[in-house]
Amino acid sequence: MQIAGTVCESCHQSIAFVADGLACPKCNATYHKSCLTVNACPTCGADLEKEQSAIQERKEEELAQVKRQHTAGKVILVCIGAILLCGFRIFASVSRGEPPRFWMFQAITIVVMVAIIIQTYVRNR
Numbered sequence: 001m002q003i004a005g006t007v008c009e010s011c012h013q014s015i016a017f018v019a020d021g022l023a024c025p026k027c028n029a030t031y032h033k034s035c036l037t038v039n040a041c042p043t044c045g046a047d048l049e050k051e052q053s054a055i056q057e058r059k060e061e062e063l064a065q066v067k068r069q070h071t072a073g074k075v076i077l078v079c080i081g082a083i084l085l086c087g088f089r090i091f092a093s094v095s096r097g098e099p100p101r102f103w104m105f106q107a108i109t110i111v112v113m114v115a116i117i118i119q120t121y122v123r124n125r
């Protein structure tokens with residue numbers, strides 16, 4: 001939201017610096033901080049302090065979401081790697097004619113990895 005260069009709705013003077021101004025997130029009206037006597041928007045009556053903290057919370061939530069997705073991406077990548085590795089080992093074992101107990105552990109690992117991928121995907125939707 002652009003604050004510098006806008007006009008204060010209270011005194012109708014232009015706001016020169018961002019640090020001097022405050023914007024109402026509800027009606028987009030801008031004010032000098034010094035022109036606001038109460039912490040409410042004179043135009044729409046929104047609680048500015050509450051709105052500001054709500055914006056802050058949303059930003060933090062978005063950031064956390066991005067972080068979660070980032071971690072999820074890594075987890076899924078590692079799981080896919082493990083699946084490919086185990087799959088290759090099972091394939092090699094079977095083609096050598098080895099009994100299931102030789103590749104049972106790899107098969108279980110694949111099942112677990114698939115479960116982790118599904119869980120990670122569902123949680124991050």
Ligand SMILES: [Zn+2]
Pocket residue numbers: 008009010011012013031032035
């Ligand atoms: Zn003003």
Ligand SMILES: [Zn+2]
Pocket residue numbers: 024025026027028029041042043044045046
């Ligand atoms: Zn307002």
